[in-house]
Amino acid sequence: MTDRADRVALTAVVFAVMLAQTLVYPGVDLLAAELGGSGVSAPTLFLSVEFAAFVLFVGGWGALSDSTGRRRPLIVVGALGGAAGYLSLAVLPSLVDLSFVGALAVRGVQGALTVGAFSLAMSALADLEGGNGRNMGAAGIAIGLGTAIGAPVGGRLYEYDVFAPLYLATGLLAVAGVLALLVPDQVPAESDEGGLSALVRGVRERRELAVPYAFAFVDRLTAGFFALVGTLYFREAFGLGPAATGLMLAAFFAPFALLQYPFGVLSDRVGRIVPVSAGSLTFGVAVVAVGLAPSAAWAAVAMVVVGVLGALMAPATLALVVDLAGDTERGLAVAGFNAAGSLGFLAGSLVGGGVAATYGYLAAFGVAGGLEMLVALATLPALLRLGRRTGRTAVFGSGD
Template sequence: MAAPSDAPSARTSPASDRRDRLALALVVYAVLLGQTLVYPGVDLLTAEFGGSGVAGPTLFLAVEFAAFALFAGPWGALSDRLGERRRLVALAAGGGAIGYLALAVVASGGGDGGSRFPVALLLRGVQGAMTVGALSLAISALADRSGGNGRNMGVAGIAIGLGTASGAPIGGQLFEVGATVPLYAAAGLLAVAAAGSLTIPDRPPEATGATPNGTDSGGDADGGHGGLGALLAGVRDRRELAVPYAFAFADRLVAGFFALVGTLYFREAFGLGPGATGLLLAAFFAPFALLQYPFGLLSDRIGRVVPVAAGSAVFGLAVIAVGFAPSVPAVAATMVVVGVLGALMAPATLALVVDLGGEDGRGAAVAGFNAAGSLGFLAGSLVGGAVAAEFGFTAAFVVAGGSEFLLAVVTLPALVRLGRQSGRTAVFGGGD
């Protein structure tokens, strides 16, 4: 239970909520910026550890997101049970900073590179387990604020988008200085996030116990299991969560695809270096970041169905178009379209999770969302890399974009059924 001095105030003002949103958005931004700094030159970084070919970058990305999927649930459940976020965010961000620093030290060490790679993968897993706690709980803390789930998740989306948008070009420039420089920068960012999170007051619902219907609240939904347990338990207890979780999986599959296959494709097909590759990735992430907040507000007004279903369908087709674009300017223009569509659907999908999770279990619901997304990122890296290696980059783009399009078509009836529920979620508007 949180200490009395940490108990949320019974009264909040719009000004204090705005300050809290800004501070939490900065924490989310720092975490995502640190995470994405390594993407533009991930092949160069893994070479420092002794990893080679497509397998090295694939494993390095996959281990982190496997840890995300496994450990998002315990962080969310612990936060709901204790009734606090900020000190757990600080603990997780501090642990992530140490993990990045340890990776930099290992990469800079001498000796046999091949023997360093397994150590690097182990440290990467630990770093991912800590980092997901900071990210997931900071988003949960944003969901605790008043003002509407679409608004709050739009703020989270801006922070996520800006972190990834700036991480790509900045990381590319840092790689031009040295292969381990992005790791040291990420460690510093996580340390700042850890310190900054301690200044933000907690305003979560009361610590979990028995809910009015006599069952355990969502914070213990995973029954003490890991992120996958939270994901499965959340779907079991609230079956409707399967819909936004499926979209989280597909959306992050595309993100994982771009982080690995897209980066390698841009480097190989157009002969781009890390700096130019980062700028090309930013063509997607910039509009994705800047439009999240207004599109989040839009989902509060018109509901979640249209942004999620229509946005995802066209998003998938745009991803396929990237693989057929004949030149760098054409790729950049198509990536901008992908970013706009991603911004349309992302805050609505996350707001739908918060709608369905309820006050007593939003930490676990968001953790399940992050677990589903992490599994998607993992699948995007592994499946995208395998398809690209076996059938070529064009086929990989078709698989990644086609999966998003087919999901939107298949799940549309389920989204409409959610919209017809009364008094439970703001699927067709009228958010709180």
């Protein structure tokens, strides 16, 4: 296959994983209740367990891939294992007396497997020629399209059957596993790094990675916030059903998807610093604006703005990680990025849900947007120093 064909296949894998994941968001409270959970804590736990597994296992997948010089077979195992996990969640309640704790355990295993397919497909994209901004823009558009389509489709499926999103997720991950078989490995070289400790060691040895990791954390915190708190807020504040809630989430995810690739290419030209810094400084304000919107229509407009700013930042931030990583540590560096992002998503669900339950939705939007602005301001000096110190065209742009 050519690099273009490989890029399309790997992008499709990332898309399938994200679409499967996002299908459950619009009615996650309904699904959690059907699996035996109750109260606001049930959907929070259901989302959080998956992302806790992401954090715990993504480093192992990346290290194993770098050390063996193989990505394709691991992507296949992760995708097919994730498909089995989704299917188990859908069928086990009708076969055995599955408790909510048991469902959470299955969810954790599903997350541990799915993250392998997701992270290593992104690492395989980074292995391709064509520019890190272009390749990470392709990953970004796959992530964005998966989430943009998954939200409204999942909402419709919930109105048909509460387990329907899980069945579709099963099929999508099975297809992703088959697609991965078509892509040859192009891992640059072998590395002897391994384990979660390698993520910490990697940041210590390349401390500049902490900067894009911080942005990954806070950006995904916002995504986790909208997946849980945003879903509940739109349902309660505006009286929206699952389908309409999915469309509201798509108001963010659609521009986030469609603009990732062009913004990724832009970052190859102008560098990573401007898109990351400019987007992050205004992103938090837009998040707060969603919570202040007086109607569903104005909330949708604010969500579009959030999506545009997110698309400006996301591919440039991930491309910066690839720029800074050594050739033998690319899988681990991308795994670290995904670990930081997954930890952020987990924090967004837990913190956002906790603040909303205790102090109300407006306070929760203020915390989510305020954290984005705080991290942006705190890390901006380091980001600018990084650009001045490296002097890399990959960081500053090619200028052509």
